[in-house]
Amino acid sequence: MSNKNIHSEDSLNNEHSFLGKGKIVWEKSDAEVWAELEKKISAQPAVKTIPLRSQIFRWSVAAVLLILVGLAGIATFYSKTIGTLPGEHLIAFLPDGSKVELNASSTLTYYPLRWKLQRKLDFEGEGFFNVKKGEQFLVKSANGSTQVLGTSFNIYARDENYRVTCLTGKVNVSTLSGDHIVLLPNNHAELEEGKLVMKKMFNPERAIGWTNNQFFFAGRPLKEVIDEIERQYAVTIELDPQLNNRNFGSNFSKKPNVEEVLGLVCKPMNLKFVKQSENVYRIVDKS
Incomplete structure (x- = not known):
């Protein structure tokens, strides 16, 4: 046998030896791939679904809460102001039937939507108040406040001046500094050098003369x-x-x-x- 033939046979023997010794790793089968995918899918957290009816209910509740909050804000901040011009007198009627006669260049501000819960108003100028009986009635001005239950009184609150005259009932007058005086009919209180001073047996007709x-x-x-x-x-x-x-x-x-x-x-x-x-x-x- 020639050398050429010997080489060819050796080559075949070597290839056979190589294939015999090596082990080829093939890709996974379709069944194995699907099995692994199913395993991964089952391990994922379940998606939570909310019925449409439940979502609508939640939206409705949220809308109602927003409306209530809005109404509360309106009731708290909605105010009404009544004022007079120079040379003008005016009678203002409050929600409970109380009446205020305003002198020229006077203003009052109150909160109609919470009036039944709190009879309170801000006032500057001069006015004659005739208050219906009921819960506490509070008039606040820059230099003091007047508190009553049911009575008639005159308030003069302009610049640094603050004067209150009680005609009927009982009036509690207080200042920003903490002074307070209870007035009975024909009593008068006013600020003098920053102090609240009371005068008894005061002629109230003089205090409300401006109404005539x-x-x-x-x-x-x-x-x-x-x-x-x-x-x-x-x-x-x-x-x-x-x-x-x-x-x-x-x-x-x-x-x-x-x-x-x-x-x-x-x-x-x-x-x-x-x-x-x-x-x-x-x-x-x-x-």
Whole structure:
């Protein structure tokens, strides 16, 4: 046998030897693959499903809660303001039938939707209150508050001034500093140098004279008198600052013409008024 033949046979023997010694690993069968997939799927957490009817119920509950919250917010913050212009008087009726007569340039604010739960209002200006009996009735102003159950009283709350006159019933007056006084009929309280002072046997008709266009001033600063005339006649009156604190003690009724009233005020105080322009006046000392 030639060398060529020997080489060929050796080659076959070697290939046979290689195939005999090695072991080929084939891919998994279809059955094995599906078995593993099923095992993985079964191990996944189950998807939670919520019936449509249950979802609608939850949405409805959430909507109702939102509506209730909205209504509560409206009841808490919804307010009504009633005010008067210069030269104007007005009678305001509150939800419980209580009545407030407002002097010129006065405002009150109350909360209609929670009035039955809390009779409370904010007030600035001057007003005569006739309160129906019931739960506590509270009037708050910048410099104090007035608390009653059922009564009639007058409040003057302008700038730094705060005065309360009780006509009927009982009134509890308090200030921001903590002072408080209980007023009975014909009692009057006012702030004097930051302190609440009470005056007994006060003539209440003077306090509410404005409701009949009668104005009483007993030793009040002239500026306060002039401010009241401005409000009643819707005019502007310039007062020499040196005259602001000069005391005025008299009374007058509202006249058709503002110049008549200015004459009544100026003459006894040796003052004069000068018309600057339409509805604008200036008051100066004659000397």
